[in-house]
Amino acid sequence: MKSAIRTILFIILFPNINHVSFSQTSTNVIWLDFEDLSPIFSAYGDRTISTPNIDRIAKEGIVFKKAFTTVPVCAPTRSSIITGMYPTSIGSHNMRIQANNKYPNVPNYEVVPPHYVRCFPDILRENGIYTVSSKKSDYQFAPSPLTWDVYPANDSTDRYNFPKDKPFFKQINFWETHESQIWGWCRQNIPLSVDTTKVIVPPYLPQTVTNKLDWATQYNNLKYCDSIVGKILDTLEKNGLLKKTIIILTGDHGNGLPRSKRSLHNSGVSVPLVIRFPDKRQAGTVNNDLVYLMDLGPTILSFYNIPAPSHIHGRNIFTNNDENKRKYVYFSADRFDESIDMLRATSDGRYKYIRNYQPQKPQFLNLSYRKSQQGVKELYRLDSLGKLNPIQATLMRKTKPAEELYDTQNDPYEINNIADSNEHQPKLIELRAVLDQWIRETGDLGFTSESDIAKSFWPNLKQPQAEKPLISLVKNKVTLTTPTNGASIGYKTKPTDQWKIYTKPFELKIGETLYVISHRLGWKTSELIEFKH
Structure with missing residues (x-):
C-alpha cells in the first residue's frame, strides 16, 4: 500500500517523467561499474575495437554524451557517488586516505561526512531492496556493515549470481580496465587481439610503439570485459530477469593513461553513462544534458519510487526539465597519492575553464604509482632528451598558467588555451564567476589543510x-x-x-x-x- 501511494505521489509531483517510474516490487537495477574507463566504444564514436555486448546495451538504452565525474580519480569520485555529495564539501577530495599511513606527511584518518550524509544503498535497504556490492568500495571511509546485504561479493565468481525472489540493486565492478592492468595481470594473461597500428594515440602524447601498445592494452582489457558483459546479459535472459532489470553502465573517470586519469581535461572527467530500461524505452537515443556520476544515487532511488534526501548535490537525471537542467558542471583536483596540486574547473558543456592554484608546479604530476606504465617512463625519457613536439611538451611543462580556457567543441583534445583571447574574455569572466560561486556555496574544503580536516574528523587523530x-x-x-x-x-x-x-x-x-x-x-x-x- 505504501509503495502504491508513493508511486501515485511520484507521478503527481513529476508528471513529465512518469515514463521512468517502475513498481518497487518488480524492479531490479544492475550497475556495471568499469574502473578507469573513458567513453571509448562505438556508442561514443570510437570504433577501434568491437564491443558487441556493450553496444547492445547502448542500442537498447539511452547514451549520455555529457556525463562527468566530480574528481578524475577513483576514491574521491566513489565517495561522491555513494553519498551524492561533492567530495570538496564532505572532505573526501584528497586521493587515498583510508587510514593506511602510506604517504609521508599525510595524517592517518578516514573521512567523517556531516551527520546527515548517508550512503544511498542504506536507503534502498530500508525500503526492502536487496543490495549487493563487489569488492570495490573506496569511499574514503570504511564500508558500513549496514550498507550492503552482501559485501564484498567476489568479482570473478559472483558476477553471474542474481536474486530471483526479491527486488535488488547490484554493483558489478570491472577491475580489468584499471590503470594497473595496463602493466599488470591483464597485460600478462589476456592475449593481445587489438591491432596496435589502428590505435589512435591522442596528439598530446608521443606517437610511439610503446604508447600505442599501452593504448591497445586498454582497449584489449575493455574487449575482454565486453565478453563478461555478454555472459551477464545471457544469465539475466536465462533467469527471466532481463525483462525486469534496469542496466546502468559507467566508468568512474578517464582511462588510466597520461593526461586522462587525474586530469581535469575532458579526457579525465568525461565518462560513459548508458541506461537501458527493461521495456527499452527511449532505446537508441542520445541525451546531451550535463549529468554526473553523483546523480546515480538519486536516480536509482527514483527507479524504486523512493525519495532522495533533500540535502544531496546529486539529482535524478530524469527530472532535468528545461527549468532545472544544469547549466554548469564542476570538477576538483587536490592531493593525488603523495603529490599535491590544487585545481578547480567548470564547464558549460562546451567551454572548459581550469584554475591552477599552484601554477609553479608541473603539469604532469610525478607519481610513483603511474611510473609502472611503460608509456609514462617513455614520456619522461623523451622529455629529458628534448624529443617531444610543442604539443606533447606542454604536458611535461614545469609550470602552468594560472587559468586555462578551452573550446571543447572545436578543440576536443583541449590543446589550445584561449584564456588570453580577447574574443573569449566574456566566457572567461562568466566561468570564472560561476566557479567562485560554486566554491562559496558548496563550502569547498580544499582551502583547509588536510591535517586540520583530519583533526576535525578524528580529534587528536584518534578514531x-x-x-x-x-x-x-x-x-x-x-x-x-x-x-x-x-x-x-x-x-x-x-x-x-x-x-x-x-x-x-x-x-x-x-x-x-x-x-x-x-x-x-x-x-x-x-x-x-x-x-x-
Whole structure:
C-alpha cells in the first residue's frame, strides 16, 4: 500500500517523467561499474575495437554524451557517488586516505561526512531492496556493515549470481580496465587481439610503439570485459530477469593513461553513462544534458519510487526539465597519492575553464604509482632528451598558467588555451564567476589543510567510536535509539544473519536474543549489545 501511494505521489509531483517510474516490487537495477574507463566504444564514436555486448546495451538504452565525474580519480569520485555529495564539501577530495599511513606527511584518518550524509544503498535497504556490492568500495571511509546485504561479493565468481525472489540493486565492478592492468595481470594473461597500428594515440602524447601498445592494452582489457558483459546479459535472459532489470553502465573517470586519469581535461572527467530500461524505452537515443556520476544515487532511488534526501548535490537525471537542467558542471583536483596540486574547473558543456592554484608546479604530476606504465617512463625519457613536439611538451611543462580556457567543441583534445583571447574574455569572466560561486556555496574544503580536516574528523587523530545503542522493550515491542548523532542502528536475532537497519519499533519474541550495533561513517562501529528477551 505504501509503495502504491508513493508511486501515485511520484507521478503527481513529476508528471513529465512518469515514463521512468517502475513498481518497487518488480524492479531490479544492475550497475556495471568499469574502473578507469573513458567513453571509448562505438556508442561514443570510437570504433577501434568491437564491443558487441556493450553496444547492445547502448542500442537498447539511452547514451549520455555529457556525463562527468566530480574528481578524475577513483576514491574521491566513489565517495561522491555513494553519498551524492561533492567530495570538496564532505572532505573526501584528497586521493587515498583510508587510514593506511602510506604517504609521508599525510595524517592517518578516514573521512567523517556531516551527520546527515548517508550512503544511498542504506536507503534502498530500508525500503526492502536487496543490495549487493563487489569488492570495490573506496569511499574514503570504511564500508558500513549496514550498507550492503552482501559485501564484498567476489568479482570473478559472483558476477553471474542474481536474486530471483526479491527486488535488488547490484554493483558489478570491472577491475580489468584499471590503470594497473595496463602493466599488470591483464597485460600478462589476456592475449593481445587489438591491432596496435589502428590505435589512435591522442596528439598530446608521443606517437610511439610503446604508447600505442599501452593504448591497445586498454582497449584489449575493455574487449575482454565486453565478453563478461555478454555472459551477464545471457544469465539475466536465462533467469527471466532481463525483462525486469534496469542496466546502468559507467566508468568512474578517464582511462588510466597520461593526461586522462587525474586530469581535469575532458579526457579525465568525461565518462560513459548508458541506461537501458527493461521495456527499452527511449532505446537508441542520445541525451546531451550535463549529468554526473553523483546523480546515480538519486536516480536509482527514483527507479524504486523512493525519495532522495533533500540535502544531496546529486539529482535524478530524469527530472532535468528545461527549468532545472544544469547549466554548469564542476570538477576538483587536490592531493593525488603523495603529490599535491590544487585545481578547480567548470564547464558549460562546451567551454572548459581550469584554475591552477599552484601554477609553479608541473603539469604532469610525478607519481610513483603511474611510473609502472611503460608509456609514462617513455614520456619522461623523451622529455629529458628534448624529443617531444610543442604539443606533447606542454604536458611535461614545469609550470602552468594560472587559468586555462578551452573550446571543447572545436578543440576536443583541449590543446589550445584561449584564456588570453580577447574574443573569449566574456566566457572567461562568466566561468570564472560561476566557479567562485560554486566554491562559496558548496563550502569547498580544499582551502583547509588536510591535517586540520583530519583533526576535525578524528580529534587528536584518534578514531571516534559510535556509542552503544539504547534498547527499550515494552509489551514485546523493541525501540532502539542511539546517542551518536548521524549513526545508524543495525539489529538481528541470529548471529549469522545480515544486519537489518532499524527504522521503527518491531516485535521481539520471548526467548529471542537481539543483537544490536550502531555505526557512523568514518567512526568505529559501536560495541555489540546482546539482549535476551
